[in-house]
Amino acid sequence: MRLLLATRNDHKMREFARLMPGLELDPLPEGVETPPEDGGSYADNALIKARAAARATGRAAVADDSGIEAEALGGAPGIHSARYAGAGASDGANLALLRERVPPGSALRYVCVIAHVDPAGEEHLFYGACDGTMAPNATGPRGFGYDPVFVPAGETRTMAELADAEKDAMSHRGRAARALGEWLRT
Numbered sequence: 001m002r003l004l005l006a007t008r009n010d011h012k013m014r015e016f017a018r019l020m021p022g023l024e025l026d027p028l029p030e031g032v033e034t035p036p037e038d039g040g041s042y043a044d045n046a047l048i049k050a051r052a053a054a055r056a057t058g059r060a061a062v063a064d065d066s067g068i069e070a071e072a073l074g075g076a077p078g079i080h081s082a083r084y085a086g087a088g089a090s091d092g093a094n095l096a097l098l099r100e101r102v103p104p105g106s107a108l109r110y111v112c113v114i115a116h117v118d119p120a121g122e123e124h125l126f127y128g129a130c131d132g133t134m135a136p137n138a139t140g141p142r143g144f145g146y147d148p149v150f151v152p153a154g155e156t157r158t159m160a161e162l163a164d165a166e167k168d169a170m171s172h173r174g175r176a177a178r179a180l181g182e183w184l185r186t
């Protein structure tokens, strides 16, 4: 089965390719406009991306929206995680700001919502979450984004220190992708 993945984030593309080995994932074709992610929830933003891709291509499309939630910040940055330190901010700047504001050991949660939209406009949503805590230091060469400071529950290593398969087994995106995979098989 082929599926269009509406993302321009190479890290996400690689993670989805690992998470959905039975699927041929096509990237968003050049020239397809990605609308602003101005929804009020992960689900809204995932649907905005998947709807635009399905409409532009006439194909079934999936998109995810994800973020990190800090208990110490009342759930922020959440849906604003990609631009926490400002529009166009780098992963490094976003991570530095989170470290400034959240003490080590404080609760964090990664959340991911995947939207599947078919050409007839039928929509389905799949959720995944992963609980963890703020690491004392940023460590680890793998993953992306906030992974160097996210210690998953039950782990002593950060997400960025885990092997790909270990991250996939417990990550928010892994959980949401497995729910999507089960639904696609039914």
Ligand code: IMP
Pocket: 009, 037, 064, 065, 066, 067, 068, 079, 081, 082, 091, 094, 110, 143, 144, 145, 146, 147, 171, 173
């Ligand atoms: P979006 O889903 O494209 O809006 O981006 C979500 C943002 O949340 C990313 O740019 C990262 O900063 C962060 N994020 C989401 N998932 C992960 C992950 O698996 N590891 C690290 N950071 C993540």
